[in-house]
Amino acid sequence: MKKYILLLFHSISFSLFSQQGIIESNFGLGEYNYVDNYLKEVPTSIDYTNNSLYIAGYSNAITNISNEGNGSALKFPSKDAFYYYATNSNGLLARKAVSIGNNGSRANAIKYYKDKVVLAGYSIDDSNKSIALVRLSASTASIDSETEFSIDGKVVTDFTSDDVANAIDIKDDKIIIGGRAGKKAVIVKYYFNNGRIDKDFNQKGFIFLELGQKSEIKNLNILSDNKILASGYTFDGVQEDFFAARFNPDGTLDSSFGNNGIKIIDFFGKNDRPNTMKVLSDGKILLAGFCDTNTNSKIDAAVVKLTSNGSLETSFNGTGKKVINFGTQEDVINYIHTNSLEDIIILGYKTSGNYKNSVVDSYDKNGGTASTQQNTVVNQSYYDDYLVAGYFNDNTKISPIGVGFCRENKALLLWGSFNNLVFNSSCGQEDNSQSDKKIRKIISQDDGKFYVLNPQGLYKYLPTGLLDKTFANNGFFNDIPVGDFDILENKQLAVVAYGSLIEESGKIQANYRYKKFENIYQHNTTSFKFNQNNKKLYASASVDFTNDSETTKPILYRYNADGSIDYSFAQNKGYIEVPSQYSVYSPDENKLYVGANSIATVYIDNSLHKLSIYLYDLEGQPISSFGNNGLFQKDYNPDYYEVFKKIVIDVSNNVYLISEKSTDFNYRILVEKILSNGTSDLSYGNNGVFGYGTQSPNDLKFSTIAVQPDNKLLIIGKSSEIHGFILRLNLNGTLDNSFGIKNNGVVSDYLDNNSIDFFEEITAINLTSDNKILVGGSNQEGAVATGMTNNKIKKFK
DSSP states (O other): OOOOOOOOOOOSSGGGGGOOOOBOTTSSSSSOEEOOOSOOEEEEEEEEETTEEEEEEEEOOSSOOOBTTBOOOOSSTTSOEEEEEEEETTEEEEEEEEOOSTTOEEEEEEEEETTEEEEEEEEEETTEEEEEEEEEETTTOOOOTTOOSTTTSEEEEOSSSBEEEEEEEEETTEEEEEEEETTEEEEEEEETTTOOBOTTGGGTSEEEEOOBTEEEEEEEEEOTTSOEEEEEEEEOSSOEEEEEEEEOTTSOBOTTTTBTTEEEEOSSSSOEEEEEEEEOTTSOEEEEEEEEOSSTTOEEEEEEEEOTTSSBOTTTTTTSEEEEOOSSSEEEEEEEEEOTTOOEEEEEEEEETTEEEEEEEEEOTTSSBOSSOOOOOOOOSSSOEEEEEEEOSSSSOOEEEEEEOTTTTOOEEEEEETTEEEEOTTTTOOOTTSGGGSOOEEEEOTTSOEEEEETTEEEEEOTTSSBOTTTTBTTEEOSSOOSOEEEOTTSOEEETTTTEEEOTTSOBOTTOOOOOGGGOSOEEEEEEEEETTTTEEEEEEEEOSSSOGGGOEEEEEEEOTTSOBOTTTTTTTOOEEOOBOTTSSSBOGGGEEEOSSEEEEEEEETTTTEEEEEEEETTSOBOTTTBTTTEEEEEOOOOTTEEEEEEEEOTTOOEEEEEEEEETTEEEEEEEEEOTTSOBOTTSTBTTEEEEOSSSSOOEEEEEEEEOTTSOEEEEEEETTTOSEEEEEOTTSSBOTTSTTTTSSEEOGGGGTOGGGOOSEEEEEEEOTTSOEEEEEEEOOOSSSTTOOEEEEEEEO
16 A cells, blocks of 8 residues: 655644655554444353353443343443343344443353353442342343342442452352452352342352452352362462362362362463363363463463362373463463363464454364364454354364454454354444544644544544543543533543533543523533633533523633633623524534634525625624624625535634535535635635536535644545545645645545545544644445445544
8 A cells, every 4th residue: 555645744834834744654553543433242251052152241332232122221321231142043032231330331251041141240330340240031131020130130249349250150049150359359159049149158158269469260160069160360469370279069168179279370480361261071170361471571372281189280281281372472362162072272362463363273182283173263354353252063163252343443243163253243334424423523632642522422542543541431431422522721621511521531520510601591502612822712502591492592602711601702792693503593613613813603694695704803802804893795696506614714814615516416615715804815716716626536525624823724525536535725725736645735545546444534634733634534445344334543744
């Protein structure tokens, strides 16, 4: 792919803006970065029973997830929820997300029992994380209407502020889970029928296992003699190691296993963690995960085989331990299983560069070459695949379950035979070409971090294009709806959502609200714009001054730093009137612009065939030098095929009107310039109007516009011929021929002739503090699913 597309280099000298450059190749994961698409269905555990597959995980669906004909709404739809999926040879049985905590919940384990499934994981209420269980009908995913399992089918157990369940097994109507309670490994026993803790177990219903400074159980099995086998990791203050422990049915440690019931395994004196455990038919035990090799911080896959009494099985690789190098910097096993030939099958991933690739491999029972060799699975999505579990529906070949990211951060299930791994049918089916899916806004901070707004929430990214996971919920904020926002001087966010103030960390500032204008009941704020020159926040809104809906009118007003209305604005009136949207009373944001030094509104009177522009200073007073005391008017009689799109102001108070016009069924973009003195600039473009798109490329659609500090214009949108585009205009209304790969003033991914890397449409643009361009949009090309549409960000320098 050609990489020389665009240079925009800011400097004190405005002349340097016209230099040509390249895409920021170190931005994001490669040359571009994708924005999360919010449909997140991530598997964590499976149970394959009676030829049916039951999957647990977590979902962050933005709409209700339900099974066929028997669904229920998510209580907290914007947070992660327990995810359940069931299928058999006849297809889908059930699919559901069940929310628990008000700050999210995730399922880590699942077990089928008596036509029910129990999912175990955690829930978060505010900042408190608790062990959580959910019991559902296996075939319908419904919670029994008269269930005795904690009334609503959910059980929450709280020991500390940081408790998690990772493993589950069920036997004799008793549920046993393993996980963590604070820094201690924990096992809890419940009654299957009602979800209550079985206090006969260890005389209180639970066991704390204190190993080192911290320990956690990752896997657990109830053995045939009702003893409990658990495995996980322990931290001694220096390193993490594997451990396995066996308990008697009453909860005491089984002294016949390991060293007084516990076996600790180290590899190279560094951090080692097991992710999976398998108990073999002869009672021997396989543990697998990863170990730090102490060589250039390299992590390799690691397998341990123990005898039934907890000692290392030395017939396995000569030591009982095996380190596997897949040839990358990070090799990890997430699941281990054995087939009917006693071959050991491992599933996981290897990391090549920035991307994870799914891995399947196999060995014989002693760690040598398997009789049925299975090799690495080809990467299934554009980046980041990893396998988490598998099952045998024949005797030898495993069917893996895992995650594929579908070109962007939209994790979904993938499964299938070894040779034909496939995606869940929902992968790639979201249509981001819809207006409610598009990137609405990008704003960057002085430190290079930037925010991306989609209708579902607000993301924060590092200058590198990777998520800033210190912000809100791992980089994503949607605790309240975000209609619009801007960054204040202290890096706080003013958010159009209940007039809220958001800290840089992503936390809503308590007890802070931007006041309603004149405290009138009917008040609908639609936008915030913070002006860096006078440090004032401007807001547009629809206000009912008399509690009579007929008198509702759109206005622009401004706030003081404490969130109060600045009634000194507009000569103590407190507001200026702004144009309304067609047939409604809310502000028309395309006909209102708050610039660096002034404010402009445009009114179009189709009956009188007049166009009026009002230009105000930042105090809301008409600029007397502009036209007739701040008013410019002209005859305006466009034909049916011309549509006004946007008004903007440059740094010198020149005003620009942007329109779309259809000619011979092809749309072109028109730009007209009105000088700061309120007269038409007839030297601009062709007789006062710049026009583009009458020939090739054709059929252009305008999205929005940005004004550079040197007063050049950056226009973005889409075209049927060149897909997403950026145009840069000189001050005289000509294309800037120093801009673009062909030095023609146009930037488009289409010119690279690489369908995987297209922008189908560019919808947002921002100029960064280090003089680069951020653009966001979508592309409909993809390597995984035809017609798939994904949100996308690029940075140009």
